[in-house]
Amino acid sequence: MKTLIIYATKHGFAEKCSKLLKDKLSGEVITVNIKKDTMPNISSFDKIIIGGSIYMGKIRKEINKFCTENLDALKSKKLGLFICGMQKDNIETEIATSFPNDLLTHASVKESFGGEFILKNMNPLERFIIKMVAKTKSDVSSISEESIDKLARIMDAL
Ligand SMILES: Cc1cc2nc3c(=O)[nH]c(=O)nc-3n(C[C@H](O)[C@H](O)[C@H](O)COP(=O)(O)O)c2cc1C
Numbered sequence: 001m002k003t004l005i006i007y008a009t010k011h012g013f014a015e016k017c018s019k020l021l022k023d024k025l026s027g028e029v030i031t032v033n034i035k036k037d038t039m040p041n042i043s044s045f046d047k048i049i050i051g052g053s054i055y056m057g058k059i060r061k062e063i064n065k066f067c068t069e070n071l072d073a074l075k076s077k078k079l080g081l082f083i084c085g086m087q088k089d090n091i092e093t094e095i096a097t098s099f100p101n102d103l104l105t106h107a108s109v110k111e112s113f114g115g116e117f118i119l120k121n122m123n124p125l126e127r128f129i130i131k132m133v134a135k136t137k138s139d140v141s142s143i144s145e146e147s148i149d150k151l152a153r154i155m156d157a158l
Helices: 012-025 061-069 071-075 091-096 101-106 123-134 144-155
Strands: 002-007 026-035 046-054 078-084 109-112 114-117 141-142
Touching: 002 012, 002 061, 012 026, 012 078, 012 141, 012 144, 046 101, 046 144, 061 071, 071 101, 078 091, 078 101, 078 144, 091 109, 091 114, 109 144
Parallel strands: 002 026, 002 046, 046 078, 078 109
Antiparallel strands: 114 141
């Protein structure tokens, strides 16, 4: 069984999660940074996992575009979806607005892997927003290994 993990990241957290996820999955697993890597032909994969980080309520636009453009092909795959974000209150809504409805219904698992704020990696505007909105003055990391484990377990069992 071949699995493809497609992710989009701005500051590296979704990449970190994708690599952790890769190590937990069995069989051949390939990770693709949608912005940097060449996309392989998705028809040669049995399982596809797609995820990315959320900024101002929206998933990275490359993920949105990829999902919309490859809807039919993705609906024929065993599918898992994930988001990365610091919001804990409305995870369901963030997941629901991050992917096309058809994929949300088709996916076998949808998880949030948590997120992190690393202030030195942010641009000045991001730092300002985070200080004002999240009232954070220092780095915070909140990775949900439990959710990564769960997604890996469900995808492995398919
Ligand atoms: C300017 C800004 C806006 C953000 N907006 C959201 C948001 O709307 N919802 C959320 O859950 N997390 C939000 N986050 C948190 C990011 O999703 C989190 O930092 C994540 O770990 C980033 O992942 P990345 O490094 O892969 O891009 C925001 C972070 C920044 C800096």
